[in-house]
Amino acid sequence: MTSAAVIIGCWQEHQQPVHQEVISNIISFINNNKFSAILVSAAHNKLIKDNQGINNWIDSEERIFHSEQGVDWIRQQYQSAVKDRTHRAFATPNRLILDHNWQDKECISISEQWQLEYLLNHDLSYIDSVWYFGIGWNLGVKQDKIGWGQLCDLIRYKHVARPINVLTNKTCVVENLEPYAGKHFTQCEFSHPNFIKTDWKETELNIYTKTNWDWSPG
Numbered sequence: 264m265t266s267a268a269v270i271i272g273c274w275q276e277h278q279q280p281v282h283q284e285v286i287s288n289i290i291s292f293i294n295n296n297k298f299s300a301i302l303v304s305a306a307h308n309k310l311i312k313d314n315q316g317i318n319n320w321i322d323s324e325e326r327i328f329h330s331e332q333g334v335d336w337i338r339q340q341y342q343s344a345v346k347d348r349t350h351r352a353f354a355t356p357n358r359l360i361l362d363h364n365w366q367d368k369e370c371i372s373i374s375e376q377w378q379l380e381y382l383l384n385h386d387l388s389y390i391d392s393v394w395y396f397g398i399g400w401n402l403g404v405k406q407d408k409i410g411w412g413q414l415c416d417l418i419r420y421k422h423v424a425r426p427i428n429v430l431t432n433k434t435c436v437v438e439n440l441e442p443y444a445g446k447h448f449t450q451c452e453f454s455h456p457n458f459i460k461t462d463w464k465e466t467e468l469n470i471y472t473k474t475n476w477d478w479s480p481g
Contacts, residue, residue, distance in 0.1 A: 264428070267300040267390045268293055269379075269411075271397035271404045274308055275355040276449050281437055282398055286359050288434045289396045298368055300387055302379070303361070304397075305372040306407055308354040316361040320372035327371065327386055328378065337381070344375045376408040376417070383423045392428040400431075400438040400456045405478065412478040419476035429473040433458065 315321040328341035395411045397404045441451040463471040
């Protein structure tokens with residue numbers, strides 16, 4: 264199994280103990296398993312060249328989608344995506360994730376569904392398993408443009424034509440229990456998801472695999 268990790272919603276503003284636990288668990292799980300690439304979400308947070316840290320997340324994204332990209336449409340879409348997310352940013356990227364020594368793993372920031380599709384069909388065409396980690400399992404980790412729901416669509420409609428396993432580790436994700444309570448996201452209650460009665464099947468302790476490509480926003 265050749266794996267990529269997608270990390271979504273891990274921001275400095277998340278300071279609850281359960282958030283810190285998840286960050287620690289993500290780093291530990293990736294370190295102790297065979298991951299070839301890490302994709303960190305650049306949506307909603309102020310991830311730019313000046314704060315990208317030692318792993319050069321932004322530089323890798325720019326190289327793939329712009330400086331070494333031969334297709335003009337992709338270069339234009341990349342520039343548009345960066346401009347759009349910069350204007351919409353409201354959070355700060357988590358430094359523990361950004362600055363950790365990920366050693367020989369390829370580190371790339373992305374924010375658009377088409378970028379995820381492109382990587383899985385080109386630079387990461389060797390990947391057969393995509394793991395989702397982060398804060399907001401029921402929100403950004405599922406619904407964002409690079410979330411697991413969007414990946415299910417890409418697979419279902421054969422934008423990624425080869426078999427892909429979609430997985431998570433329950434200890435590496437939390438869901439927002441009060442998403443529409445009118446609270447600031449830092450004040451909401453969070454907890455690890457309950458996968459009972461879902462189409463995520465536990466294959467070993469705390470490891471869950473998506474059993475079909477169905478999903479719904481909200």
